[in-house]
Amino acid sequence: MESASNQHSQASPVEAERPQPAVIIPEGSSGAHRAFVAWFYKLTIEQRVLTGFSLVFVGILIVSAISYYNTNILLTNSGLDGRSHDLIQLLNTMDDAMSEAEDVHRRYLVTGEASYLEAHKKVVRQKPTFTAYLNDLIRESPEQQQRAGLLDRMMDRQLSAESKATAQFQEGGFRAVKKIAFEGAGKRELGVIHQIIMEMDAHERQAVGRRVVASAAGTRTTVALLGIGALLQLVLLAWVYYFIRHDITERRRVAGELQRRGELLEAANKELEAFSYSVSHDLRAPLRHIDGYAALLRKSVEQSLNEKAARYLQTISDSATQMGQLIDDLLVFSRMGRQEMLHTTIHLDQLIKHILSDLRLDLQGREISWTIAALPAVQGDPSMLRQVFMNLIANAVKFTSTRPIARIEIGVVEDSGSREIVLFVRDNGVGFDMQYAPKLFGVFQRLHRADEFEGTGIGLANVRRIVHRHGGRAWAESVPDKGATFYVALPRRGHGV
Amino acid sequence: MTATKPILLAEDNPRDAELALAAMEAEHISDKVVLCRDGAEVLDYLYCRGQFKARPRGNPAVVFLDLKMPKVNGLEVLRTIKADVKLRPIPVVMLTSSREERDLTESYALGANAYVVKPVEFNKFLSAVKELGTFWGVINEPPPEGCRSTH
Structure with a gap:
């Protein structure tokens, strides 16, 4: 195809020297001519x-x-x-x-x-x-x-x-x-x-x-x-x-x-x-009113309130509260995308230590065996990365709540190449079916029913958004009922965005 | 005695105002509350003009300011108060739905004494308003200035 066209293209100046060569194109060559034009436009x-x-x-x-x-x-x-x-x-x-x-x-x-x-x-x-x-x-x-x-x-x-x-x-x-x-x-x-x-x-x-x-x-x-x-x-x-x-x-x-x-x-x-x-x-105000007036109603009819009516009022309050939480989460998520990013050196060892100390109230009454490796320093926004590990660790804690002894491991994948640092948070919790893995990091995507584990489904969406803004990747592996591992790959110094 | 000093509540939403009053009623401080429905009314009150021309003189113990209000918004009211030598000592508490960083930053930059985000849950709202009312209206000793006594 190409060589034929080349011959054609080289032949054309010679043809042009003869009087009127291009005006009368023989029937046979029009196909080649068209092919040449088609080739040319490609x-x-x-x-x-x-x-x-x-x-x-x-x-x-x-x-x-x-x-x-x-x-x-x-x-x-x-x-x-x-x-x-x-x-x-x-x-x-x-x-x-x-x-x-x-x-x-x-x-x-x-x-x-x-x-x-x-x-x-x-x-x-x-x-x-x-x-x-x-x-x-x-x-x-x-x-x-x-x-x-x-x-x-x-x-x-x-x-x-x-x-x-x-x-x-x-x-x-x-x-x-x-x-x-x-x-x-x-x-x-x-x-x-x-x-x-x-x-x-x-x-x-x-x-x-x-x-x-x-x-x-x-x-x-x-x-x-x-x-x-x-x-x-x-x-x-x-x-x-x-x-x-x-x-x-x-x-x-x-x-x-x-x-x-x-x-x-x-x-x-x-x-x-x-x-x-x-x-x-503006969206928060009506929710506040729903909850407020439900409470005032409960107070004013307290004596005559039967069990069913009390439950209805409670549901109204709970729903309003839940929607307030959703709005807050969504705002955080949207802010994560717009917020200016800082670029400093973060010592992950310190970061994890602080997160665990913040979580100590939630950890009361739980038996958790922690395995935390020596973690490297990375480049990024401290508050954003804090949110990433806070979410991952809180998830690990949440989804191991049905285990008599929860095992949570935080570490770094050795020999992960020179371009990025791969960190992971592993638990022995309920895990998930890998066929739902693509949904895991979506906004408001949940793989568990609300009555099993609480949450709005925004945490991992935030994780992925923050990691992407750092020029990295986030993914997860799991075997149902055996536990899950969440990976965060961050670019090494000089490779970042 | 501080009991005589009123609490100024600037709230354009009548439902929010009713809920706040209901919360203060439980603490028996609701009768001290003066309700203003926009920023202009707040300034009228503070400068003893318009419908408040005949009010007993003296600054309020505290001003609870909503951010989003018709006519004059909360930040503008705050700017006016903190720019006036006579009004500047009045404690101003921003009481708002907004958790936006720039609102917080700007409020504190203008000299707000506190910034409280209204919780969605009524119980939390209740306790917040109770505590705020009790603290600023009863516990806190207000500055000794009177109302503008220049005339």
Whole structure:
């Protein structure tokens, strides 16, 4: 899936160089196209930007390669053009030199002037140089080499005919060469030489013309390619910019939304505070009245009150009292969530000692065997953690009340890893069924009937809330009728929130 | 003799007032109680104005102040009392349903002499009111100032 899409994405800039590749999408490729779009929208912003930049990079690479290739051709052509130019010039020079040779030779035959013979000899001396240079210039063109071979032979024949005539002139004087002097010794060869040189010139000029056309086409292609490439890069960069811009806008929007929600949350929190204040003040008053008037009623009808009526009045009072307790517990619970937290070092040994001394009234008449290990110091809010252990110990005391000898153990789990300190309170009380364990720490959740053990069901909810605010965990394990163990894991120093 | 000094009870809820009076009746101090139903009435009483223009002069032995009251609330009354040189010596006991920390803090900061949360259970409320009434109305020796005698 991914590799197929990559191929597609890399192919797209190449396609775009051809005229209108994207407009007509064959039926077969629309599926792949759709898959690509679907794949693209699954990418993260980073991956999209990376894809965009990769496409830009690939585009730059392709444009660069083609430009390099075309420029190379242009360079080669310009080298060849230089050589063609040299060749044409050389041919011209050779043509002139051969004409000159014929001309001066004739003058020599007529006048016998030595300077003319010298001029002819100069051409004869130059000839090998001309030939060598010519062969060098046309070494890549077999056609021209063929002509050059013929040209070379013709030049030799002209010069040797002239040399022969010179020898005859020197032997027999003007009269011996009179006929030759009028006709020209190599006149026929010179005509052929003209012919060959013209052919070679024409051939070379044609080659130059062809290269000029090819170079112009190459240059046009390069310019067009660079234009299209630049346009394509621009489009891709704009595309990448759009995504980055889009992402930034989106992030700004999210940040704004978060701030707005934060403000709403703060407002809601304030409202909740006002609510709990009003609960604390206004909800308690009617309860007080119920209990108060029930008491006043009992007092005023005391003589005529039968047992049933007395029980009814008592129930009214008890219910009002119980609801008062619930409201108080709920307020404590809500305050636990809002209250500012202190962060100090708490020596748990001291904390437990104080709790046990506070509980001593409740412990009267109970036989409890305490096992308390040496406990470490932890970081946290003293009054909150006091509440945690107060609740756990009070629970242990409460739920072992049916045992002749209660056993309560407070300790720390050794080797609990470096990140947290795990403390536990274990009892041999009635315990609970582990299937109800998830309910244990909920608000107003109770696993025992009210007539078995008293309580409002807020204690463990408070424990969990406090422990969570300390960045820790709280959980429990139990076997029904065998006892329960409550664990509190607090982060070690430096790992806390 | 302190028996002549009244106990000022500021309570906007008539049921709470009736229960408090019933509690004081048991201690035979209810006849000393002057009931005000909002903060403005408390200030009228203390400054001998309005309906209390003709009252016998002299500061009350104690003021029991509810926090939440119509017109002028308990904390405002407390602020006024403690800001007035003549009224400042009067013991003020906050008697309220609120256990909120900021109410406690603010009351003591303003100079309240005591802060009592009304218990829900009538028996506890009864004993609290009895003890408060007896202590502040009978046992405690109030400061020797009279009512504002400037006119």
